[in-house]
Amino acid sequence: MKSDAVSWFRMQEMFRFQGFQLFGIFLTAIPTSALGIFIIKKLKIKTLDGEPARIVKKEFNMGYVYGSLLFGIGWGLTGACPGPIYVQIGSGLSIAIVTLLSAMAGTWVYSYLKPKLPH
Amino acid sequence: MEVINFLRQPWPWYIAGPIIGLTVPLLLLTGNRILGISSSLRDLCAMCFPANIPFLKYNWKDHLWNIFFAIGLLLGGFIGGVLLHPVTAMPLSPATIHSLQGMGISRQPGILPVEIFSWAHLLTWQHLLIVVGGGFLVGFGTRYSGGCTSGHGIAGLSMMQWPSLVATILFFTGGILTANFILPLLIH
Numbered sequence: 361m362k363s364d365a366v367s368w369f370r371m372q373e374m375f376r377f378q379g380f381q382l383f384g385i386f387l388t389a390i391p392t393s394a395l396g397i398f399i400i401k402k403l404k405i406k407t408l409d410g411e412p413a414r415i416v417k418k419e420f421n422m423g424y425v426y427g428s429l430l431f432g433i434g435w436g437l438t439g440a441c442p443g444p445i446y447v448q449i450g451s452g453l454s455i456a457i458v459t460l461l462s463a464m465a466g467t468w469v470y471s472y473l474k475p476k477l478p479h
Numbered sequence: 480m481e482v483i484n485f486l487r488q489p490w491p492w493y494i495a496g497p498i499i500g501l502t503v504p505l506l507l508l509t510g511n512r513i514l515g516i517s518s519s520l521r522d523l524c525a526m527c528f529p530a531n532i533p534f535l536k537y538n539w540k541d542h543l544w545n546i547f548f549a550i551g552l553l554l555g556g557f558i559g560g561v562l563l564h565p566v567t568a569m570p571l572s573p574a575t576i577h578s579l580q581g582m583g584i585s586r587q588p589g590i591l592p593v594e595i596f597s598w599a600h601l602l603t604w605q606h607l608l609i610v611v612g613g614g615f616l617v618g619f620g621t622r623y624s625g626g627c628t629s630g631h632g633i634a635g636l637s638m639m640q641w642p643s644l645v646a647t648i649l650f651f652t653g654g655i656l657t658a659n660f661i662l663p664l665l666i667h
Contacts, residue, residue: 364489364569365499366556367590373575375658381492386632388496393637396504407510414511418625418635420642427624428631428646432653434616436662437609439591441628442621443516443552445614448591450553451560455596459614464527466618467520471534477623 366447368439375436423479434466487563489570503634512544515630516552517621519545560590582666595666605665624650 364370365385373379399405400413407413435441438459440448445463448456470477506512523546525539568586571579576586584592595606621627624646626635631650635643 364590365495367569368592368596369569369571369575369579369590371654372579372658372662373571375655376575376578378572378574378578381489384492385496385499388493389500389633390637392497392500393503393633394639396501397507397638400504400507405508407508409510411511413507415507415513415638418640418642420645424624424642424646425649427620427622428649429620429653430616431620431624431627432650432655433657433661434613434618434620435628435650436654436657437613437665438617439658440614440617441516442520442617443627443629444590445617446516446549446552447556447559450556451590452557453560453589453591453596455598455601455610456591458601458610459617462611462614463520463618464523466615466620467517467622468524468528468530468532468535468618469615470619470622471521471524471532472530474532474534 366440366444371435371439421479423477426478434463483563487565489565499633500637503637509544513630514634515545515626516548517618517627517630518542519549520618521622522546565589582663584666609662609665620650 364381370379370382374382397415405413431441438445440456440459442463445456445460449460503514506514519542521535522539522542525535525537526546529535565588568588579592580586584594587593594600595609600606601610617627621630624631626643626646628647628650631640631643631646636647
């Protein structure tokens, strides 16, 4: 919220390549995270429950392609990936409840159709 | 008051980005949790309407942290949007202001344009398509691809998951094409 990362306006600016704010956030968040993961692996830091930190390798399937394209269209339309929807509701925008319920409906329909969809 | 005024300002990307990036290793250390906000939509569905669907029949209580993360986002929105309510429109690039004005979107404080996202303007087919259709695609697409901007774009990429790279490139492509070519057809 405080960095405009959830702002519809800021996202339009990013999608039109007219501003650097959101690209800057991505380009600093990813290396920060990667560095943290690297340190955890290198020093074999355990989790709070004392388990070794574990990263499961993702197996590629076509769902990554179809799903991401569909999500991208929805993202472009609403200016919201799932995180910002919650932030919008919290900031008092009751209309975002419609977005959240629509997104839940989308997830539900995907769950229902999953066995029939190409992956 | 100095502090409050500072907090009201938008934070620069080089502060916000690293803070967001830190959540990934921290979540991993709290118990092998992988950041991914769209999963909370599945948990909410499993909680509210599982309807005997195999993909929704699992113990969502094991993922309760996901719901707490979502509640944290709600609270963050409340603090940022209500308590530290921005009084002026955020500074945008002149080119963006110009393009948005061409679509009938005025300069305004807040994070969503009232011209599209308000109860008073919801009931036109264009706005329903944007809010309801767009929301549906966000929920459908993220689950189909197994993640969103946080799960693939930040967590997946920083863990060198190459399917996440494919996903990130494609959802950016979808977003860029939609915002530049489809949205202007719907609002003008």
